[in-house]
Amino acid sequence: MTQNTASTTTGTSAQATGAAASCFATLRVSYGGSLRSYGPYTTTLTDASGGCCCHMSVLKDQQTINEAVRISQKALEDLVALLTSIDFSQWQGSASEQCYARLQRLTSVISETDGELYNTYVMSMNAGGTP
């Protein structure tokens, strides 16, 4: 995940407003660092057909959780891409500044969520078993 992806909106806006936009300081959400990149979504369970029914059950739960983590990560990536692509300085009024400020504050929630998703991912990869 990078901060510069999917900036179609920005491209259009820059063309649309041209010189007017350059009169103002940029009001663009910045996301410090980048979202975690991890995977592959593989399990430590190599034999799902082990002696006990718990193997199949755990494997199914791991798949469910990993799918949720993967989709959540994608949602965060899309969100960061969208937020960093908008330049609020193009529109007059304090409303655009308020929106920018609120979205900028969201980046800390995104960062926390990203961290928690990673924790969930790690926890789901440990399927018990004596080391």
Added chain:
Amino acid sequence: MTVYVQSKIQTSTTYLGDMDLLRDVAQALASEAGELRKTLSLWKDAATSTAMSRGSSACPFQAAGAPSVTPPDHATLAYDALDGQFLTHMQEFASLETALSDVSEGLIRAYSLYSDAELKAQRFFGESVQALIEKFPQASMLGVAVVIPLAPLFGLRKHGTLTPSSFISQTHWINEGIVAGFSAMLASAGVSTVLKGVLKKGGEIFSHKSGGGLASSFFDPKAWKNFEWKDIIGNVFQTDEANDLASAVTTASAPARAVIDRGALDVYEVHPQTTIGKPGSIADALANEERLISQNGPGYATVCIQKVRHSDGSTSWIVMLPDSDTHEDSPCSGQFSQVLSSSSKHRLGSDEVKFARKAMEQAGIKKGDSIVLVGASEGGITAAALASDLSGTYDFTHVVTAASPIANHPIPGKTYVTSVEMTGDPMSVLDGAENPSRESFLTVQGEVDVRGGDGYTAVEGADKLDSEHGMNYHRAAWSNAVDTGSPAVEKHERHFEDAVEGTLVSTRYFQGRMQ
């Protein structure tokens, strides 16, 4: 119970930047909020799914309280800890989704991004309703008669309590069409004749002569004109049916008014115990107007005129106009149809406008002077009439109105108009049309809600749902609009502040009596 207001801002915003692009941004944020909502559901499903698989497993290492480390021939997960993670994810994604939705809605409200589509739809429905009423007047009357008793149920559905005013609020998008439709019907030639007869008889009653049969002649459906489709289509492109009706009523009532001689207008200065300070903002102006027309103010219909000296040495005036009153000898009673009329002659001929003009002259306002007008309810209509009909005499810089139907008054574009309305206030729909949408004409339309929350403003002094005609509702609506950070609202605020900038020289009050 606390009553809240959320406002919609209607104006032309094309001067504020690329609105199409901003609309795309708002939609993208709303769409992303939708994706986050789906993700939130995913975690809810994950929690349910793992709980079920764990509960249905026969393996003791998956039971609640079992250790997360198992012998090699068993497997498990740290289910209890994972349940906590699922909950955290749900909260985090809910928080992100709410924030994005709020920002998207904030942008839409602040930049009036719904205006085009919604106004077109509203206009379409309004004109359709108007056309139906014009074509099928008797059936429409029957429909209204059936719907009115059901009105409180609309309030019950939305607010959980019975209130007729929320019916007006819920149907505000067609109310102007209803008013325009019935106005066109009543203003038609046949009914004008009936009205003339009715009002003539009314005049006879007032002058203690014989009269009667008013209701029967007024409600005789045979007198109503059944519009042809070509007339109806013509009316689609017209928005001032209500003002035409007011004009027809004024014309038809002329004989009655001639019989009831109200005498000459006498305007004199009064000195109330409490005085009104200079407004520094539109919010101040609305608060001052409330004081002027409230029972705690000077009382009888009173015009308040303030003289301001600007920092460059020039002077200007703030004229605050009274609402209508019920005193028989007041110039502000029984003038509604005249000040609302589509005829400039009727408006200028009304006692209310004459009263304002005399007060302005006595205060020392000269031809060409700059004036800010403030008025609520009928006082707002009078302000609109002055700004429309005397624009060649005075320099009306800014007009602020609350609860006033002024959509069709021909106020020149150079005059800034800031109009505050409530969707549940029947007064503001009596013009039967949406206010003009231009840079210098801003309409703030408040809607009540008892739930409140982010983006709402509490109505001062309102502990139950009652009439939304009160100034406290309109002040809350304006305050809510200011809170959005709308650049259009800020522009009107700045314009008003510039117009009244400087030192207060004098505050004078004038009352009028029909002698």
